[in-house]
Amino acid sequence: MTLALSGHPVVRGIAVGQAHIIRRNELDIGEYRIKAGQADREIQRLMTALESARDYLDGLASRIRESAGGAAEEIIHTHIAMLSDDSLSESASMHIRDELCNAEWALQLYLEDLLSQLNRINDPYIRSRGEDAIQVVQMVQEILGEQQPLEPLAGVPDRLGKTLVIATELTPGELAALHERGVAGVVTEHGSPHSHTAILARNLGVPTVMGAHRAQTLVQEGEALVLDGHYGIVFASPEESIHKHYLRKQAESHRFIQSLESVREQPSRSLDEVDISLMANAERTEDMTLAMKSGALGIGLFRTEFMFLKGRPPDEDTQYRQLLAALDATDHAPMVVRTLDLGADKGADLLDFQSLRSNPNPALGLRAVRLCLRELEVFKTQLRAILRASAHGPISCLIPMLTSASEVITVRKLLAEAQEELQLRGQAFNAEMPLGGMIEVPAAALALDSLAQELDFLSIGTNDLIQYALATDRVDEQVAHLYDPQHPGVVNLLLQIFSATRTLSKPVSVCGELAGDRRFTRLLLGLGLTEFSMSPRNLLQVKQVICETDVSLARTSLQQWVSGAALEAEVSLVHYLDQGQSRHPSRAN
Numbered sequence: 001m002t003l004a005l006s007g008h009p010v011v012r013g014i015a016v017g018q019a020h021i022i023r024r025n026e027l028d029i030g031e032y033r034i035k036a037g038q039a040d041r042e043i044q045r046l047m048t049a050l051e052s053a054r055d056y057l058d059g060l061a062s063r064i065r066e067s068a069g070g071a072a073e074e075i076i077h078t079h080i081a082m083l084s085d086d087s088l089s090e091s092a093s094m095h096i097r098d099e100l101c102n103a104e105w106a107l108q109l110y111l112e113d114l115l116s117q118l119n120r121i122n123d124p125y126i127r128s129r130g131e132d133a134i135q136v137v138q139m140v141q142e143i144l145g146e147q148q149p150l151e152p153l154a155g156v157p158d159r160l161g162k163t164l165v166i167a168t169e170l171t172p173g174e175l176a177a178l179h180e181r182g183v184a185g186v187v188t189e190h191g192s193p194h195s196h197t198a199i200l201a202r203n204l205g206v207p208t209v210m211g212a213h214r215a216q217t218l219v220q221e222g223e224a225l226v227l228d229g230h231y232g233i234v235f236a237s238p239e240e241s242i243h244k245h246y247l248r249k250q251a252e253s254h255r256f257i258q259s260l261e262s263v264r265e266q267p268s269r270s271l272d273e274v275d276i277s278l279m280a281n282a283e284r285t286e287d288m289t290l291a292m293k294s295g296a297l298g299i300g301l302f303r304t305e306f307m308f309l310k311g312r313p314p315d316e317d318t319q320y321r322q323l324l325a326a327l328d329a330t331d332h333a334p335m336v337v338r339t340l341d342l343g344a345d346k347g348a349d350l351l352d353f354q355s356l357r358s359n360p361n362p363a364l365g366l367r368a369v370r371l372c373l374r375e376l377e378v379f380k381t382q383l384r385a386i387l388r389a390s391a392h393g394p395i396s397c398l399i400p401m402l403t404s405a406s407e408v409i410t411v412r413k414l415l416a417e418a419q420e421e422l423q424l425r426g427q428a429f430n431a432e433m434p435l436g437g438m439i440e441v442p443a444a445a446l447a448l449d450s451l452a453q454e455l456d457f458l459s460i461g462t463n464d465l466i467q468y469a470l471a472t473d474r475v476d477e478q479v480a481h482l483y484d485p486q487h488p489g490v491v492n493l494l495l496q497i498f499s500a501t502r503t504l505s506k507p508v509s510v511c512g513e514l515a516g517d518r519r520f521t522r523l524l525l526g527l528g529l530t531e532f533s534m535s536p537r538n539l540l541q542v543k544q545v546i547c548e549t550d551v552s553l554a555r556t557s558l559q560q561w562v563s564g565a566a567l568e569a570e571v572s573l574v575h576y577l578d579q580g581q582s583r584h585p586s587r588a589n
């Protein structure tokens, strides 16, 4: 019998295949293989974790001595002795070397051996040592878990073609790892369609449904699944008729994609001859190549945080080389490189900054430029890498989440220092590299004059702007229904931003998800936007709408809507804008 589960539609598209259920501990610890050449590094990881555990317990013992002392302190000393016992480190290292497994798993093997030895001894006191051993091993495993493993999702099968993964929730890093393994579709029990994981899923084109509650309990491992990313539905063990229906829909969507080919070679120009620049949001070489194939004029948003997905912060040379590779992949097209936007839902699986961990309200805390201005070494390393890359192509630098002009002034000072450092080293850079700022904090948007004076260009991050304007956490699925780009407050805010930018005469683009969603193309055109940056997968769809839009009619309809003249229309703003286009003479029949 067919079971239908519903969740949030995140990435349109249909996926058909078999379920693979990822349990949380499969993501967290689990067993995974390492290469022979990685054994020494893995043993080092183990040793460092053992040392951290000992340090922690030493500190705890002295604190307890002052307050309680006695039995509690004795237990802690027993644990310290276990951690210092050579048999633990030697046995776990042997497992790493012989079985080429990760440190967490090697500890598990050590623990299992030890417990079976202890269980053979007929002495309750000695057997009770088993509990101490479990606690000690778990503590070291937790410390290891907080470090970056060699490979995220190490326990998941290598090839996931024809597989739909069912997870509780996924971080961007985990999703990227699943995509590398060719996953056909993704279902999560939790997660919001506006989160960074969702954005990444759209960029990667992985059909995804989020917030399908209890999916892990209701679906069996290996069960046949059909995922409809448009409506946010997942069918388990679908009946023949459903299966056939979706095969037909897959063919239809294929035809739609083919129909877009007709606009590929057309200029991106509206019916009333307004030229619109289309840029791409891209971070991986594949996105860059796709962006160029789709006719993007360049990269309007390079989210650099995804360079940091695999563990420690990459050093300056590594970042520089990655930027050069990106320039090569785009044939040296214009590229807007955004500085690190860590924090909120991008952070947990990335860099381990103390300041990120103790953040009670991450979206409003030390995020993006705020964090960079705290972690100056990481930030300056990145600025030097971007500057060096700017000597090789038309690179601009973009600062995320600005709130006030003083932040830009500090960034400019750091940029000047970075330039001096490069000069001393004799390394080339573009001293005129444009510096732009993202407008995603409502107060910054409402005080655009002072901020814009310090900047060369502006980029509106609608994803965050909407979350902050509506006080609706973009990561919280429970308020996802309140995240409404057509809310009159949001529309008014956008109108204000565009009217301010007209007088400021600074280039302005939109790089949030709104720019790549064809439903909102006419709204953005009506606001006066002439530069869009979006996932390259959406570029042709948006271009098709642009080619079928009269911008001046879109503007008139938007004004009517805002002035209340359209109230009797009783349709949503975007529908009103669509209906407004039928008044164009070329459409009258």
Ligand code: PEP
Binding pocket: 199, 301, 303, 341, 440, 460, 461, 462, 463, 464, 465, 511, 512, 513
């Ligand atoms: C935005 O907020 O619109 C944006 C593009 O930045 P991000 O989604 O990476 O926060």
Ligand code: MG
Binding pocket: 400, 440, 461, 463, 464
């Ligand atoms: Mg943002």
